[in-house]
Amino acid sequence: MKKITFLYLTFMSIVSLVNAAVTLPVTSSTFFATSAVNANTTDLEVGSTSALKTWYLIGTANGASPTISTNDLTYSNYVDNSVGTKIALLSTITAARTSWFQLTSAAADLPGGGTTYYLSFLLNVSSAPSSYQLLLNFINVTTSGGARGRIQIKANAASGAIGYYLQPLVYASGGVVTSLIPFNTSHLIVMKYVITTASSPANTTNGTATVTIFVDPTIGATETSSTSTVTETSIANLDCIKSLVINQQPGLGAQIAGLRFSTSWADVCKASAAPKLTTPTTSAATSLSSTGFTANWTAVANASSYDVKVYQNGTYIKTTNASGQSASSVAITGLSNFLTYTYTVTAKGDVTNYGDSDPSAAQSATTLDPNTVASINANFADGTWSAIGSSYANVSTNGFDFALANLNNITYYGSKGESHSTNVGLDNKTNGGKMTLPTVNSVAQIEIHALTGTAERTFALKEFNKTTGAYDLVATYTYNTASKIQNLDSVYIINISRTSPTKFRIENSGYGGMNVMQVIVRSSATTLISTPTVNSVTNIIGGGFTANWNTVANATGYRIVVTGSGKVRYVYTASGQSTSSYNVTGTDSISSARVRVSALCDGDVNYSDSYLSLSSAAFSVLKSQTITFATPTKTYGDADFAPATTSSDLTPSYASSNTAVATIESGNIHIVGAGTSTITASQSGNLRYNAAADVAQTLTVNKVALTIGAPSIASKQYDGTATAGTVTAGALSGFIGSETVSVNTAIGTYPDANVGIGKSATIVYTLTNGTGGGLAANYSLANGNATGDITAIPTTLSGNLGTQALLAGSDIAVSSTLVVDNPVTVHSITVAPGAKLTISANLTTTNGITLQSNASGTATMLNSGTYTGTITAEQYLGTARNWYVSSPVLVTNSPSNNITRYYEYVEAGNNDPSGQPTGSTVYWKGLSTGTAMTVGKGYISQANAETTVSFSGTPNNGTITTIFDLTRDDAKGKGFNLVGNPYPSYIDWSLVAGANTNLMSTAWFKTKKTDIAGGTYTFASVNVATPLSLEIVANNANTTITKYIPPMQAFWVRVKSGTASTNMSFTNAMREHRLNTGDVMKAPKLNERKRLRLQLINGSETDETLVYFDANATNDYNDFDSPKMMNNSATTPDLYSNVGNERLVINGLNAVVDNMELPLGFSLNAAATLKLKATQLSNFAEGTK
Known part of the structure; x- marks a missing residue:
């Protein structure tokens, strides 16, 4: 007993020495005692x-202190589940921060030299740095020094990380890392730290220590082994442990709780005192998909929830929690397809009353492949495999995965006689060429058509292991090169039974390349049909023979393969089980040809095609040949030629039926002359080819097309024919050799006989024989083209035109008067200034009528007949000034020759002048030159120099009614409207006024005076109230003022009071040629009227008014009166008489009475001394004053 007691006391004595100042274990209650943390209860x-x-801060504070809060971290049955406080490390800081917990201040309390220390803690990480950073470590000082006994942490990827790794270190060299630990789940971590050899002294590099990490050890069990360990030697500062350091790192988001420190494994993996729950019983997973399944179990009493942990091939993947005691299933998601997983279920207790159950037995479940197929038949020739590409690459397409593969367009023939135009090449085994097939539901047979390379000609078939995720070898196959045709592959039929989904891989296991032509995976095995026996060929003819064989049972047809020169030459198919021969035609010449036959099946329903038979006896085929001879077309002078070809390599010969066109020289066709000849091509054959059938074609030799220099055509005067003048031909060129021919005739023809300048004529040439053997029969000259003139016949006429000959080609000049009194067509008519043209019949002109104008006068035109054609009406404008004009043609734009702009009058005074030419006002609308002119409307044209303007188009004729309204606005323009003569002739104002009763009887003209050099403007007035007794106030106008209004003359009219708007009409009855000199008006009472003409004089400027007496007039305002159009000038006065509110330039009164008073008025826009005088006093009684 004393001995036992002594040993017991000795053991206790050792423990006492190790823990002299530190009581072990150090638990969460010590680490998070009130005195250990910040008084604010939120910071560590x-x-x-x-x-x-x-807990205190050593060094510079980087970012905020880690925070603390109530612990809610748990691990199955761990003693410190949800106990005390947890630390939160802040990921938002930008530099590391170290928080120290001082365990002791004495090195002897926790010494090195063989003692094992354990640290356990609950860890839940939400984010981790992308490179290894310190999580926690021990240290041999209390204020500063090197970290010893470390754990580092790193995310599994720089981006898209799903978990983290922990790595053990003593000081510098990282050890084996842990398996991947998922984010956002709580785990129990145990760090084992053994200072095997303490550094002595502490700063000497002679220490040795080991750090080992345990992840999620079993609570209450003994210590197990861990691969996550590292041992480092020659390390300083391994003499003891004084402090625990937790590192807060940028990017590290983590929670730490349940800290326990001891020298005993049992202390740090201590179980909760609460009883364990009953272990759940798992059942088969359901709702399998490509990304997960539903885990199932039986619920247990008193559970608060259930943790389902999923593993793949022993590696932990994830935990899914199902809450509630009665939960018996949970969906597991986010898994990879077509892998076998296992899962365990742990019933979770409430920590206080019940601890967690032990994990259940593992239950397995395999996820599905979403691309599973029922069978595979891929021959790579259907056009859907282009994604593979022509150079070695890794690619997935059509459910296949290819590594180091390419697509080849090379034809190979299978040992069953089938043809493969496309194949997949797999690189050699060194580079890793392989193809992975789609997953199939079940397998009974695999058929592979393949050809391997030149070294170790083998390939491997492997099957996917859903548990390990690797491919396991099924078998290795070797390509047999013995007795193989050059371009014939091998077929490998592999019977293998799989009743559940699986997938296979074909790997090139040779040093040369491998070509896969076809892969077939069947769900049921088929029977290989018997191979036919081939018999001798018969009926060997040119390019063909008959292949013969014995039939076999269950065949649907036969494939016939013809070989020669060590390779497949032709493949044919014959249908029907009982067919035993096939007629082959159209082959090349083949020496030592052989025939092999395979039987075809029902499409792999019950049978598969047989292999090819043995070869027939050798034979030779004499090939047929054909001649290809296109219809030849040549030109005289072309070189010799040989156009025919044969389907063989033999040369044809020729014969010609017409030696005047072609002969045969040195085996070629030689052209002799233009024409046609039958050429026959022949080929008689040789030992390899039969004679070809003759082919005859018609050779056409065309004439040589000559070219000719530009011809010219002499001008001719109109003669009524389309024949051109004399043609002068150019020089010929394009002859063969030294030959020449000549132009015999050259005749030009115009498309019509009409007068024209630069008319295009077609020239027809004829050739004649020339020198050097040149024959016209061998040459051609196309019709040419040239231009020439047909000039008109100049004719000056007067009087009646009549029906003279050749008028259609005549240019008629009229110098005085011409009357067209018969239907006729002429080329043109030009009417001189002042001359007169009268049309009283049907007249057509080709080149129109020109009405000329100059300072002496303007030509006029009357039309009572029918005129077809256009006119050009000229109007001479003598100086740079404003001219009052109108258009005599139907549609025209205002002329621009020396014209700056135009204006039209707006009686309503509502014109908007903005954007219009200079000078525009509310009454005057400015118009640019080239603006369309309205028939019957008057315009002011602003000439900038002496000029003649032209109006071209269809002449106005017949009745014309203005398309615009003449208006009267007494508050604005007071009814004055600017209109114009619409005809190329004079009009009689008395007739116009008489026909337009809504207008006053007066017309006003604004023109220049004659009494002042340079002239100023004045208004002339014509009153035709009594047509035979005109009243005119000319006011010294520089032209004769009559009732006849010249062509193209604009003038003023006034709408009568009480008429808001009206239009204005003109007729041919109003038209006249200009008045002849001496033509006396027919006005017998003209001289009986009493007239008083008064003149108001301002220096050289004058204005006048007229008072006359007529028994039909009244003394109030009426048609016998003419309102005054005011000059509104600072130099020219305005003189008028007054009747009521009207100012009159012409005042018609009833009769003279004694002591008669005549109210007069005048206006001048400047102060001046004026004189009034009477310039006319006519037909008054003698003595009247």
Whole structure:
């Protein structure tokens, strides 16, 4: 007993020495005692001053202190589940921060030299750095020094990370890392730290230590082994442990709780005192998919929830929690397809009353492949495999995965006689060429058509292991090169039974390349049909023979393969089980040809095609040949030629039926002359080819097309024919050799006989024989083209035109008067200034009528007949000034020759001048030259120099009614409207006024005076109230003022009071040629009227008014009166008489009475001394004053 007691006391004495100042285990209640953490209960660190059993900051503070809160981390049956406080490490800091917990201040308390220390803690990580950073470590000092006994942490990927790794270190060299630990799940981590040899002294590099990490050990069990370990030697500062350091790192989001420190494994993996729950019983998974399944179990009493942990080939994948005691299933998602997983279920207790159950027995479940197929038949020739490409690459297409593969367009023939135009090449085994087939539901037979390379001609068939995720070898196959045809592959039929989904891989296991032509995977095995026996061939003819064989049972047809020169030459198919021969035609010449036959099946329903038979006896085939001879077309002078070819390599010969066209020289066709000849091509054959059938074609030799220099055509005067003048031909060129021919005749023809300048004529040439053997029969000259003139016959006429000959080609000049009194067509008519043209019949002109104008006068035109053609009406404008004009043609634009702009009058005074030419006002609308002119409307044209303007188009004729309204606005323009003569002739104002009763009887003309050099403008007035007794106030106008309004003359009219708007009509009855000199008006009472003409004089400027007496007039305002159009000038006065509110330039009164008063008025826009005088006093009684 004393001995036992002594040993017991000795053991206790050792423990006492190790734990002299540190009581082990150090638990969460010590690590998170009130005195150990910040008084604010939210931050971990109490400050930067070291103190025993407190958390404090060493060094510079980087970011905020880790925070603390109530612990909610748990691990199955761990003693510190949801106990005390947890630490939260802040990932938002930008530099590392270290929080220290001082375990002791004495090196002897926790010494090195063989003692094993354990640290356990609950860890839940939400994010981790992309490179290894310190998570926690021990240290042999209390304020600063090197970290020893470390754990580092790193995310599994720089981006898209799903978990993290922990790595053990003593000081510098990282050890084996842990398996991947998922984010956002709680795990129990145990760090084992053994200082095998303590550094002595502490700063000497002679220490040795080992760090090992355990992840999720079994609570309450003994210590197991771990591969995550590292041992380092020659390390300083391994003499003891004084402090635990937790590192807060940028990017590290983590929670730490349940800290326990001891020298005993049992202390750090201590189980909760609460009883364990009953272990659930799992059942088969359901709802299998490509990404997961439903885990199932039986619920147990008192459970608060269930943790389902999923593993793949022993590697932990994830945990899914199902809450509630009665939960018996949960969906597991986010898994990879077509892998076998296992899962366990742990019933979770409430920690206080019940601990977690032990994990259940593992249950397996295999996820599905979404691309599973029922069978495979891929021959790579259907056009859907182009994604593979022509160079070695890794690619997935059509459910296949290819590694180091390419697509080849090379034809190979299978040992069953089938043809493969496309194949997949797999690189050699060194580079890893392989193809992975789609997953199939079940397998009974695999058929592979393949050809391997030049070294170790083998390939391997492997099957996917859903548990390991690797491919396991099924078998290796070797390509047999013995007795193989050059381009014939091998067929490998592999019977293999799989009743559940599986997938296979074909790997090139040779050093040369491998070509796969076809892969077939069947769900049921088929029977190979018997191979036919081939018999001798018969009926050997040119390019053909008959192949013969014995039939076999169950065949649906036969494939006939013809070989020669060591390779497949032709493949044919014959249908029907009982067919035993096939007629082959159209082959090449083949020496030592052989025939092999395979039987065809029902499409792999019950049978598969047989292999090819043995070869027939050798034979030779004499090939047929054909001649290809296109219809030849040549030109005289072409070189010799040989156009025919044969389907063989033999040369044909020729014969010609017409030696005047072609002969045969040195085996070629030689052209002699233009024409046709029958050429026959022949080939008689040789030992390899039969004679070809003759082919005859018609040779056409065309004439040589000559070219000719530009011809010219002499001008001719109109003669009524389309024949051109004399043609002068150009020089010929394009002859063969030294030959020449000549132009015999050259005749030009115009498309019509009409007068024209630069008319295009067609020239027809004829050739004649020339020198050097040149024959016209061998040459051709195309019709030419040239231009020439047909000039008109100049004719000056007067009087009646009549029906003279050749008028259609005549240019008629009229110098005085011409009357067209018979239907006729002429080329043109030009009417001189002042001359007169009268049309009283049907007249057509080709080149129109020109009405000329100059300072002496303007030509006029009357039309009571029918005129077809156009006119050009000229109007001479003598100086740079404003001219009042109108258009005599139906549609025209305002002329622009020396014209700056135009204006039209707006009686309503509502014109918007913005954007219009200079000078525009509310009454005057400015128009650019080239603006369309309205028939019957008057315009002011602003000439910038002496000019003649032209109006071209269809002449106005017949009745014309203005398309615009003449208006009266007494508040604005007071009814004055600017209109124009619409005809190319004079019009009689008395007739116009008489026909337009809504207008006053007066017309006004604005023109220049004659009494002042340079002239100023004035208004002349014509009153035709009594047509035979005109009243005119000319006001010294520089032209004769009559009732006849010249062509193209604009003038003023006034709408009568009470008429808001009206239009204006003109007729041919109003038209006249200009008045002849001496033509006396027929006005017998003209001289009986009493007239008083008064003139108001301002220096050289004058204005006048007229008062006359007529028994039909009244003394109030009526048609016998003419309103005054005011000059509104600062130099030219306005003189008028007054009747009521009207100012009159012509005042018609009833009769003269004694002591008669005549109200007069005048206006001048400037101060001046004026004189009034009477310039006319006619037909008054003698003594009247």
